[in-house]
Amino acid sequence: MSKQYDPSGIEEKWQNRWRKEKVFEVIPEKQKTKFYCLEMYPYPSATLHMGHLRNYVLGDCLARFKRAQGYNVLYPMGYDAFGLPAENAAIKHGINPKEWTLNNIKKIKRQQQRMGLSYDWSRQIQTCDEEYYRWNQWIFLKFLEKGLAYQKEAWVNWCPKCGTVLANEQVVNDRCWRCSHRVERKKLTQWFFRIRNYADDLLNDLDELNWPERVKEMQKNWIGRSEGAEIKFKVKGSREEVSIFTTRADTLYGATFLTFAPEHPLVERWVKGTRFEEGWKELLALSQKKDMVEKEKKGLFIGKHALHPITMEEIPIWIGSFVLYEYGGGAVMGVPAHDQRDFEFAKQNDLPIKLVIQPFEHKLDEGRLTRAFTEEGYLVNSGEFNDLPSKEGTAKITKKLEELGKGKKAVDYKLKDWLISRQRYWGTPIPIVYCEGCGVVPVPEKDLPVTLPKDVEFTGSGNPLETSKSWVETTCPKCGGKARRETDTMDTFVDSSWYFLRYCSPHQKNSLVDKSDAKYWMPVDQYIGGIEHAVMHLLYSRFFAKAMRDFGLIEVEEPFSKLLCQGMVKNLTPFCPQCNRFLHSSEVSNNLCSSCGGEIQMRSVAMSKSLGNIVEPEKLITKYGADTARFFTLFASNPESDFEWSESGIESIFRLMKKIYELLTFRPRECRTSWDPYDDWLNFRLHQTIKQVTESIDQLKLRDALNYLNELINSLNSYREVKPNKKLFGEISKDLLLMLSPIVPHLCEEVWEQNGSGEFISLERWPTYDKKIIKEETKWDMLESLIEDIKEILKITKMRPKRINLIVGLPWKYEFFSKLRELLETTKTQQVIMKTLMKEQELRKHGKEISGLLKKVIDKPSLLSSRALSREDEFDFLEKAKDILTKQFGVQTEVIIEEESTQAKAKQALPRRPAILIE
């Protein structure tokens, strides 16, 4: 006799067995098709949160499913172990960052293991290992050699709170992506990766990716490709030329001024020591504070003029707080008539407005413009280009400029090169030394890794690396002279841009990845993670893959073929409508808001520490067990939708677990060996469920899959009570168990063992369905609607049935339906249909009835189901299925044919809809 369901005992037992017997370790096997399933590796904070849980359960379920389908599945886990929290812990509590990190990894790994995740732990990596980050350095050197890494002085984003610079991607609404502190601008010499070289590839290859549309869209926007022209303006009274970028070269003749970004290096030169210097400084300060610019669009004439490249007219040079230094060369031509921003600028500063494009439909009056006309039209006031439509004008003017040597077609991107320097300790040292004699010298490959020193002080100000004299002071690898090490470390996004490659051969000593391993495993077939990395990690990784392909290191150029971004995890949280914000539970007393005294509402919002609405996965596991937590996370919503936490939800799943356990371990009270129609039905339900579940998991609709399984569980549960066929009951139980095993693996292993089925259910094959049985769907559907109909009649008439008679219609009805189906392909006209039908002798006899039926069918086309049975099949099937009805309703059921019935109701019989007569 079986025991009670005891998750904690079961789960630990199987987790240990999996580990001991290395059940989930894999090696490349050429003859087997691989499947690489990967979740975004976590930053190792000490506790797992629900977002992680959801992420991993999705991946694990898929990995187990694919394994069962016979794929060789690579499913690894590792830790994004560098980064600020460790360093901050060092500053605050004096803990060594490495110790702190490794300790956290231990804790989080323990929690992951309690979830029963089927990782190949032998492949675990952590990016703070020397053996890992040496390859960051190797990549850096490779990039340097290929011109993909370079150093330059630039205006960069600086987060004062983190004490480091940030890449463009890491600035969100002028704030640091990590700590949300307002970002400042600084001019610094920093290291960059030339991701812009791959801008077009990164953009074009998006098309072939099986990624969520919004992620692709975000990357597209981020790359921000725009086609236009670069136009050179001569500066009056000097030999200098300035370049500007425009997408509207057709409006060139309308340019009445140039506007420069205050940061532009030329501007600084021009205004130094002039009366404009003060004003320039003010504007410069203004444009550093990005938020302010929204409100203030200030400009300043700086006493210089440029010469229009074609007309040679003089136009004034201004600086403007709104001009972005980072884009289009940091200068624009001002065309007030055709650009709204320029229009406002011109109005504000009394600059001339020159109309050069007229709309196609009507005519604008230059003197009376109230806003810019930004659409296409035809050119006016544009010399030889007059009367051309905008598009053509653009092309012709660009061509002319090219002939004059004053411009050319050009493409610009919003995407900036990736700034990778970070002024922090806990990261990969950039392998560079500064030699007094030789200058900037890369550390030779043979001297890698450059490891982090231990004798550093964490004071909370400045880069701790600078405090290690023994480390900073070194010798030049070229000349042997005195040299200083680069103290900046790399952005941790460098680590995560290739970690998925390292999993392919995690213990490889002499290279970053073994080429043949990478060839076998890459690309990642299914990548799963949060949406927050849509333009950071996911863009950088694509860039790395493309660069590494160009080095010949790997063959694929897109690392992740399929991407799933799981939705948020939400919880009901107190919300104060008066204050218009969510409240921490400590801010609520007696359902009132503690700051305004107003009544609070409960609203759903993403779980976060600051709102105190977090549910800790570990507590869930302790209370209900991992299997319940797993089932619940998958069942609460489909992966891409938001997930709503619910206490009553998880309770009901826990009860379901018990039910499943008992259903599959307690033998039915009575069984039989004979086979009856009810068995056919159950068998059909089984095959149908296998099909539905398999397809749902394939499409990652896990919630739907669970729904289907739930239905089968219910069917099997009822089946158990009615003296089931022993063999079939066993089969359904077994297949059900197999289908549940990716979701609740511990429970399934336990039942599997108790039933003596074999070693590990985790290594068993996924059940398959029989297409022939699925084809019977039409019949079973007919039976189901028959049952519904009978219930309906009983409900309406409130009868106590003694007997049910099913009457199969006359042959001509079948003929009529089948003819009609054919006819409807060619015509819809009732008259024509009627005429054609009446040509048939057999049908002619029933002309009157047919004409009535025809009306009915045209009115309700669903009567004429495309899934037809022949009269004989229908009769045979009903004859067989009547036992089911007898069981269902507890009364005798008979099937007769219309010919044999004298009942008026018999006339109602139609194909697929036998007449029902309840006595």
Next chain:
RNA sequence: GCAGGGGUAGCCAAGCCAGGUCAAAGGCGCAGGAUUGAGGGUCCUGUUCCGUAGGGAUUCGCGAGUUCAAAUCUCGUCCCCUGCACCA
């Protein structure tokens, strides 16, 4: 402003790509019944309205259109979410 994704019964949510088998799966909630000493749990039934025979009426944000037939296709419109946003 630009772009992407949405709006389905009390709530959550599937269906839409490939129109008919859709009064529309499943879950939650609610109601009734069976079981139980009660509660809980479990099982069954119901859950737009009307109807003592499988029917009828009205429903898939709103409005139009295509079609014999629309939750599904087309157009318009309103609302919600998400991302980007002085990008020249």
